[in-house]
Amino acid sequence: MLLWNGKLVNEEDVRVSYHDRGYYFGDGIYEVFRIYQGHLFEKEAHLDRLYNSLAEIKIRIPWSREELSDQLDQLRDTFGEQDGMLYLQFTRGEAKRAHAFPASSTAVMLGYCEPLARPVDAIENGIATITCEDVRWLRCNIKSLNLLPNTLAKQEAAEAGATEAILIRTDNTVTEGSSSNLLIVKNGTIYTHPDGPLILSGITKKVIERIASELQIPYVQRSFTREELMAADEAMITSTTMEAAPVITIDGQPVGTGTPGPVTRRLQEAYLQQVHALLAG
Ligand code: PMP
Numbered sequence: 001m002l003l004w005n006g007k008l009v010n011e012e013d014v015r016v017s018y019h020d021r022g023y024y025f026g027d028g029i030y031e032v033f034r035i036y037q038g039h040l041f042e043k044e045a046h047l048d049r050l051y052n053s054l055a056e057i058k059i060r061i062p063w064s065r066e067e068l069s070d071q072l073d074q075l076r077d078t079f080g081e082q083d084g085m086l087y088l089q090f091t092r093g094e095a096k097r098a099h100a101f102p103a104s105s106t107a108v109m110l111g112y113c114e115p116l117a118r119p120v121d122a123i124e125n126g127i128a129t130i131t132c133e134d135v136r137w138l139r140c141n142i143k144s145l146n147l148l149p150n151t152l153a154k155q156e157a158a159e160a161g162a163t164e165a166i167l168i169r170t171d172n173t174v175t176e177g178s179s180s181n182l183l184i185v186k187n188g189t190i191y192t193h194p195d196g197p198l199i200l201s202g203i204t205k206k207v208i209e210r211i212a213s214e215l216q217i218p219y220v221q222r223s224f225t226r227e228e229l230m231a232a233d234e235a236m237i238t239s240t241t242m243e244a245a246p247v248i249t250i251d252g253q254p255v256g257t258g259t260p261g262p263v264t265r266r267l268q269e270a271y272l273q274q275v276h277a278l279l280a281g
Contacts, residue, residue, distance in 0.1 A: 001078040003071055003088070003111030006063055008078065020108060022091030025099070026146035028108075029053035030089035033072070034240045035113060038081035039278050040072065041240075045203045049143060050088070056142045059092055061107050072111065079113035085241060086113050089145065119242055123268060126248035126260045127163035127237070131226065132156055134167035134175050138197050153178040164237055166229070166250060169198070173223045180239040181205040182247075184224065184232035185263045191228075194221040204238035211270040217263060234261030244268050 001008045021027035031050045034041040047065060054061060063071070076086060088111040095102030132153040137146075153165035157178070165178040175193050176182050181202040183192040190212055195201040212219040229235065233256045235247035244267050246260035 001075065001112075003075045003109065005109050006067070006071060008071075008074055014110070016108070017094040019094045019096060020091055021093060021095060021102075021105070022089070022108070022145055024097050026144065026148075027057070028089055028091030028145045029057060029059065029143050030087065030145055031143060032240050033086040033088070035076060035079065035082070035084040035086055035116075036275050037083060037279055038076065038079065040076060040086065041275065041278055042203045042207065043069070043072070045206060046240075049201065049203065052141075053143045054090060056139070057092075057144070058101070059090055059107050061090060061109070075111055075113060082115050083117055084113050084115045086111065091145070116241060119245065122163065122245040123243055124260075126246035128161065128249045128252075129164045129166050129177070129237075129247050130157050130160045130162045130251055131168050131229075132165040132178070134169045134173075134198075136167070140175070140199055141195070141197050141201060143200060150178045162249075163245075164247075166247075168226055168229075172225045172227075173198070174226060174229050175199050175223075176202075177237045177239075180237035180242055180245075183208065183236050183238065184229060185234035185236075185261060186228070186232055188263065189218040189220055190263065191220050191222060191224050193223050202238055202240075204240055204243065207271065207274060208238055208244060208267055211267055211274070215266060215270060217266070232256065234264050236264045236267070244271055 002011060002014055004014050031046050033046050091108045093105035093108045095105045136149045157165040164180055166182055167175045176199045183190050193199050209219055235255045236244050238244050246264045247255055248258055
């Protein structure tokens, strides 16, 4: 089943107009929720970010947060007790093609669940990455459907046989991955780019921040350079689907020892405990 404008429907009942502004302009936003054995992980944090993205691009939706939250539960219930993800997007809706917002249009909602196993190989063994210029706009805090710079960077990584592209601005600031946040460890302290317009405020990163505080691992939000990245003892990417995955190479160079480091391992272990707590609760 899919969630289509507030209702659970079959796939055949979804009809998207070629006048949808999502199709013409990428005029919309989305969220990806993690499902662990039928449970939505960090649901409220994802809803907070969703509402923030909607407000940032001035899309109004006709459902209250409670109604939307119930709809997501209903969609998840149709999915059963598997591991997976819930994808949800809103576009500004249907209107004759013109850049400015239409006088009246109704937001179009699409949601669905898909099976997705935990990426155990990446989590256990780590991933290879490349670096790429960060050519994105200055409102990366919005989870916008406009992902062309991200898809181009990810494709570059794929063609290099790597899993993720690490984005670096022309001023030498390392921001995040093409679909993940990036954290490094140096002398026992975790560093990550501060939240703000240059990165997406990752929900997974927030969970890691909470864990670091519980484990009393120093956690500093400040930007760092390519040189600091390459000299890091450990690096990891975080995302809803990848959890916390160790970065073992960058542009073919090993990070630290070239194997997942001890701080990353402690964070991963505690992350898994949070997942187990969700399943137990
Ligand atoms: N940055 C970007 C650009 C992303 O696409 C993602 C994945 N949604 C993230 C960071 C990580 O965010 P989250 O932990 O909320 O999935």
